[in-house]
Amino acid sequence: MLAFLNEELAALKKAGLYRELRLIDPRTHKIFCSNDYLGLSKHPPVIQAAIDAAKEHGAGAGASRLISGNSPLHEALEKKIAAFERREAALLFSTGFMANLGAITALADEPDTVIIDRLDHASIIDACRLSKAKLQVYPHKDLAALEKTLKRSAKFRRRLIVTDTVFSMDGDLAPLAGLSRLAKEYDALLMTDDAHATGVIKFDNPADIVMGTLSKAVGSLGGFVAGSRELIDYLCNKARSFIYSTALPPTVCAASLVALEIIEAQPELRQKLWANIRLLSPKAESAIMPLVIGDADKTMALSAQLFERGFFVSGIRPPTVPAGESRLRITITAAHTEEEVKCLATLLRELTPAAARLT
Ligand SMILES: Cc1ncc(COP(=O)(O)O)c(C=O)c1O
Structure with a gap:
């Protein structure tokens, strides 16, 4: 009776759209996809x-x-x-x-x-x-x-x-x-x-x-x-x-x-966030920077390459974004150090020509 569950899950896997929970250790990976923009959850x-x-x-x-x-x-x-x-x-x-x-x-x-x-x-x-x-x-x-x-x-x-x-x-x-x-x-x-x-x-x-x-x-x-x-x-x-x-x-x-x-009381927190945002992209309008890759599998492969190098940037696929618009959704926070942001920028430029669109 529940065969449709496996069929649907297999179809998602085939289309590269299967989602899985992950445990990320912040000691081993720099997280660049959190919405904790001011780092206040750890304040x-x-x-x-x-x-x-x-x-x-x-x-x-x-x-x-x-x-x-x-x-x-x-x-x-x-x-x-x-x-x-x-x-x-x-x-x-x-x-x-x-x-x-x-x-x-x-x-x-x-x-x-x-x-x-x-x-x-x-x-x-x-x-x-x-x-x-x-x-x-x-x-x-x-x-x-x-x-x-x-x-x-x-x-x-x-x-x-x-x-x-x-x-x-x-x-x-x-x-x-x-x-x-x-x-x-x-x-x-x-x-x-x-x-x-x-x-x-x-x-x-x-x-x-x-x-x-x-x-x-x-x-x-x-x-x-x-x-x-x-x-x-x-x-x-x-x-x-x-x-x-x-x-x-x-x-x-x-x-x-x-x-x-x-x-x-501490506008300097927001100023730090914006200084970090500007380090990665001078034209960003917020702390969210999409790097549209297009293909879902290619997007997830890029996310995996970043992960191997110690950076967690999640891939976003349909139905969250329209088909053909899969992307890395990079977010910057005030808790990142200048060095971490610069490191990510260098790595992105190394791994994908799409990084040029950030500047
Ligand atoms: C634009 C927008 N509205 C609403 C929500 C839902 O907020 P919450 O995560 O607090 O349920 C989110 C977050 O996922 C969001 O991005």
């Missing part, structure tokens, strides 16, 4: 905050926020996030994936349309599908195509535009000013997914709904939505991934609180 005060919170509040929250899982740490973190994002209020979710799922399904239903960039994150796509709203996709960053879609969408009760701010597999930036102008002109809501921007890029976000995650530059775990007080009260009542899921452990809240304080 001693962040770790200490988690330890102290575990001693005081225990290891888990015990229930969802609306039952008995709420704590002063959750509320303090939401207040901190709201201030950080310069919004009235914020709501925590257990992951960024769940923040997208909860917000989009609460804001859009059958009479509505959600309009998204072709390269938006999987969690946005899944949320749109689950919402029952009409899903419309515009070509990557194509404002003219988006405008055409908006013109055709007057019949929908609500129009929700959702975009990654930093695209997770390409590292490029959404045209936020243009998106905001169109949203206003066509009476649409604009939601941004700031997962790879928070703590990395300082910018004025024009979105009505700001989604972010604490799992990348903030160094721990959890998602959030920030916006007006009404938006947050609405999500607290309607977002199913918030209502029906256990609250984040207090340890995670405490770590994130301290991490956000460090991001604000």
Whole structure:
């Protein structure tokens, strides 16, 4: 009866698309594919905050926020996030994936349309599908195509535009000013997914709904939505991934609180990150640098060659990226040393002509 499992797995192997978990030892390999952009997951005060919170509040929250899982740490973190994002209020979710799922399904239903960039994150796509709203996709960053879609969408009760701010597999930036102008002109809501921007890029976000995650530059775990007080009260009542899921452990809240304080108080961390980014690529727009190889097998072979030389850069294949666009997704962090980044640059130039595209 379960023969289809083996058939599907064999097909994935044949196509070079089979995924396997790996254990990477940071003592033997320099990791260049983590989203811990500021190195805060290993920062001693962040770790200490988690330890102290575990001693005081225990290891888990015990229930969802609306039952008995709420704590002063959750509320303090939401207040901190709201201030950080310069919004009235914020709501925590257990992951960024769940923040997208909860917000989009609460804001859009059958009479509505959600309009998204072709390269938006999987969690946005899944949320749109689950919402029952009409899903419309515009070509990557194509404002003219988006405008055409908006013109055709007057019949929908609500129009929700959702975009990654930093695209997770390409590292490029959404045209936020243009998106905001169109949203206003066509009476649409604009939601941004700031997962790879928070703590990395300082910018004025024009979105009505700001989604972010604490799992990348903030160094721990959890998602959030920030916006007006009404938006947050609405999500607290309607977002199913918030209502029906256990609250984040207090340890995670405490770590994130301290991490956000460090991001604000120590701009030199972000400066170090950008200095490292510039060492590898003068034209990068974020900490994510794709090296598109094309073929999935060739991409994985290159990743393996780097691994043999002590560098872990994961290969990204379909369906995460479109067919024929397999790539190494290189990420830089503030925790890398100048020497490590330079070493990787030299090695990449040795191993693939594609490295020339970084400069
Ligand atoms: C753009 C984007 N949105 C959302 C998520 C989901 O965030 P999390 O890992 O916190 O669930 C990710 C990360 O995988 C992401 O890259």
